[in-house]
Amino acid sequence: MVNLADVAHQAHVSKMTVSRVINHPEKVSTEVRTAVMAAIELIGYQPNRIAKALVNHQNYVIQFLVLEDVVTVEPNYAILLLHLADVLNQKGYTLEISTTITDNDHIDGIIVSGWRQSDLLALEALRVPVVLYGESPTDHDMAYVDVDNRIGTMLATRHMINAGYQKIIYVGMDVDLPFSNERELGYLDTMVAKKRVSRVYTVANHSHIAEQLIHNIMAQLPKNTGIVCATDRIALGVVRALNKKNGVPEQYGVIGFDGVFIDQISSPQLTTVHQPFAKIAQSLVDNLFLQLQNSELVMQRIAPELIRRDTTRA
Amino acid sequence: MVNLADVAHQAHVSKMTVSRVINHPEKVSTEVRTAVMAAIELIGYQPNRIAKALVNHQNYVIQFLVLEDVVTVEPNYAILLLHLADVLNQKGYTLEISTTITDNDHIDGIIVSGWRQSDLLALEALRVPVVLYGESPTDHDMAYVDVDNRIGTMLATRHMINAGYQKIIYVGMDVDLPFSNERELGYLDTMVAKKRVSRVYTVANHSHIAEQLIHNIMAQLPKNTGIVCATDRIALGVVRALNKKNGVPEQYGVIGFDGVFIDQISSPQLTTVHQPFAKIAQSLVDNLFLQLQNSELVMQRIAPELIRRDTTRA
DNA sequence: TTGAAAGCGCTAACAA
DNA sequence: TTGTTAGCGCTTTCAA
Numbered sequence: 001m002v003n004l005a006d007v008a009h010q011a012h013v014s015k016m017t018v019s020r021v022i023n024h025p026e027k028v029s030t031e032v033r034t035a036v037m038a039a040i041e042l043i044g045y046q047p048n049r050i051a052k053a054l055v056n057h058q059n060y061v062i063q064f065l066v067l068e069d070v071v072t073v074e075p076n077y078a079i080l081l082l083h084l085a086d087v088l089n090q091k092g093y094t095l096e097i098s099t100t101i102t103d104n105d106h107i108d109g110i111i112v113s114g115w116r117q118s119d120l121l122a123l124e125a126l127r128v129p130v131v132l133y134g135e136s137p138t139d140h141d142m143a144y145v146d147v148d149n150r151i152g153t154m155l156a157t158r159h160m161i162n163a164g165y166q167k168i169i170y171v172g173m174d175v176d177l178p179f180s181n182e183r184e185l186g187y188l189d190t191m192v193a194k195k196r197v198s199r200v201y202t203v204a205n206h207s208h209i210a211e212q213l214i215h216n217i218m219a220q221l222p223k224n225t226g227i228v229c230a231t232d233r234i235a236l237g238v239v240r241a242l243n244k245k246n247g248v249p250e251q252y253g254v255i256g257f258d259g260v261f262i263d264q265i266s267s268p269q270l271t272t273v274h275q276p277f278a279k280i281a282q283s284l285v286d287n288l289f290l291q292l293q294n295s296e297l298v299m300q301r302i303a304p305e306l307i308r309r310d311t312t313r314a
Numbered sequence: 315m316v317n318l319a320d321v322a323h324q325a326h327v328s329k330m331t332v333s334r335v336i337n338h339p340e341k342v343s344t345e346v347r348t349a350v351m352a353a354i355e356l357i358g359y360q361p362n363r364i365a366k367a368l369v370n371h372q373n374y375v376i377q378f379l380v381l382e383d384v385v386t387v388e389p390n391y392a393i394l395l396l397h398l399a400d401v402l403n404q405k406g407y408t409l410e411i412s413t414t415i416t417d418n419d420h421i422d423g424i425i426v427s428g429w430r431q432s433d434l435l436a437l438e439a440l441r442v443p444v445v446l447y448g449e450s451p452t453d454h455d456m457a458y459v460d461v462d463n464r465i466g467t468m469l470a471t472r473h474m475i476n477a478g479y480q481k482i483i484y485v486g487m488d489v490d491l492p493f494s495n496e497r498e499l500g501y502l503d504t505m506v507a508k509k510r511v512s513r514v515y516t517v518a519n520h521s522h523i524a525e526q527l528i529h530n531i532m533a534q535l536p537k538n539t540g541i542v543c544a545t546d547r548i549a550l551g552v553v554r555a556l557n558k559k560n561g562v563p564e565q566y567g568v569i570g571f572d573g574v575f576i577d578q579i580s581s582p583q584l585t586t587v588h589q590p591f592a593k594i595a596q597s598l599v600d601n602l603f604l605q606l607q608n609s610e611l612v613m614q615r616i617a618p619e620l621i622r623r624d625t626t627r628a
Numbered sequence: 629t630t631g632a633a634a635g636c637g638c639t640a641a642c643a644a
Numbered sequence: 645t646t647g648t649t650a651g652c653g654c655t656t657t658c659a660a
Binding site for chain 3: 327328329330331334341342343346365367368369370371
């Protein structure tokens with residue numbers, strides 16, 4: 001293991017100077033700096049995260065808290081997780097995944113997904129910075145990052161209108177959380193703006209239940225109907241129900257939301273509102289580090305993108 | 315932050331004694347030990363992982379290396395990952411997720427998934443212990459943990475036979491890796507043992523391609539055929555293709571492999587061979603820690619379980 | 629059986 | 645601008 005002392009020896013300076021070149025390069029003269037950097041390069045020095053952590057009273061560990069049941073784990077979390085790990089690794093941080101809220105002092109910050117209203121109090125009480133994935137209710141002043149849900153369903157609804165579907169309905173999910181309400185509002189606002197008559201159904205977020213719903217209300221679904229769905233899971237069930245009548249996308253349009261995995265194993269493949277998880281991960285981490293520095297709270301919504309596939313007309 | 319010195323002070327002993335109570339309790343007299351443990355309990359002391367790591371030249375970081383394309387990320391990896399994180403956390407370890415092989419010295423060991431034959435040389439060259447998820451080819455002497463793939467398809471094939479399906483075929487995947495070959499052998503062996511005529515098809519591991527295959531070979535699929543599939547993805551496509559003829563499970567039985575997520579969003583829900591990911595995660599970690607201690611190499615196969623759902627007859 | 633000293637690799641304060 | 649000293653919290657010698 002190459003350490004500071006080795007570099008110092010190689011560059012004929014003190015350990016302190018090497019440390020400064022790494023952490024406060026502006027406090028070192030140009031010649032010395034270049035010499036030290038050459039030495040670092042030459043002997044392939046890499047700072048020891050552990051020693052750094054000890055002296056700085058930091059851990060270089062961020063916790064990813066998944067409060068949703070592991071069994072029902074969404075591919076969404078998986079993809080977010082992978083991006084998160086990537087971003088953190090680049091900053092020399094490591095990830096700890098947890099499924100329960102505990103007040104550890106071996107972590108520097110927490111990123112939370114799959115939380116419910118009832119978790120927020122416990123999360124606010126934590127001593128370390130917390131960032132939520134998903135918009136928080138207005139009565140809680142917590143930092144969050146989310147896709148702009150309202151814009152997402154707005155894009156979807158507009159696309160339905162432009163594609164010429166006559167009747168356009170919304171199948172939402174039975175969860176009273178901001179992200180869910182926002183998605184519904186994106187649909188409703190757009191319908192009002194375009195002077196259309198809106199119709200909202202609500203189901204649990206399972207493909208089979210959505211499938212059942214469509215079977216039940218088939219009589220109220222004339223041909224040329226567009227169905228905007230709150231999630232890809234719901235959309236998957238809707239497509240399955242309709243597909244048997246061979247109406248997608250000619251007679252029935254379907255648009256999902258999330259754009260991870262499920263959209264692709266659907267047949268036909270889903271048109272969907274895609275959450276840009278790489279950006280979301282980056283933003284979550286940036287947000288957390290901002291708090292680490294200034295204890296500023298930031299709420300951030302990231303624009304989604306409509307991906308056109310095979311469940312809507314061109 | 316409560317530290318060793320605080321405990322020592324509370325218990326009227328030296329720091330060293332406290333350290334010994336934690337790491338080598340047998341070297342401390344019973345009275346002192348109980349006194350120290352009481353003190354630890356009283357003031358809520360938790361060892362500082364960082365300081366420990368520094369002095370022991372360990373990192374308490376395990377890398378989970380995902381060599382498969384992130385975009386096509388399987389829910390399988392996600393669920394394995396979550397279990398892995400759980401097991402590691404309990405041992406005071408943290409997880410680093412990486413998508414590229416690099417020879418770091420800030421990690422203590424590597425667990426690899428999604429590897430290909432061509433990755434093995436680079437993995438063998440690493441200085442830290444490595445455990446593969448998935449059986450390795452016999453020409454590489456590497457530690458691995460895997461579900462017992464052969465037993466998995468054996469269970470599936472037997473179940474088909476017991477359920478009375480007349481013709482039984484296998485739809486495998488076009489990958490020349492041990493796990494894939496083993497799954498095929500589980501089917502073939504069972505068919506031979508039961509004096510049945512076997513028939514193997516091979517496709518890429520995508521639901522749409524499997525769906526297409528079934529359409530193409532429909533003429534060779536008389537009623538009362540059982541279809542053993544190498545993965546849930548393939549099974550999903552098979553069910554979709556057959557479902558239109560309303561033949562599952564009465565006329566056609568389908569069994570998948572993996573048992574994570576996809577099996578449940580299929581309609582009807584898949585009968586499948588379930589990989590016990592909690593056990594696999596535990597075993598991967600145990601295996602790695604064994605190497606950390608003795609540099610013993612272990613190959614381990616874990617028995618899967620058939621989950622009966624709605625794509626096979628009772 | 630217990631304790632004192634030294635040091636893991638690093639950085640913040642202070643001194644030169 | 646650079647170097648010296650001290651110490652983060654822990655554990656392994658070595659001595660009592």
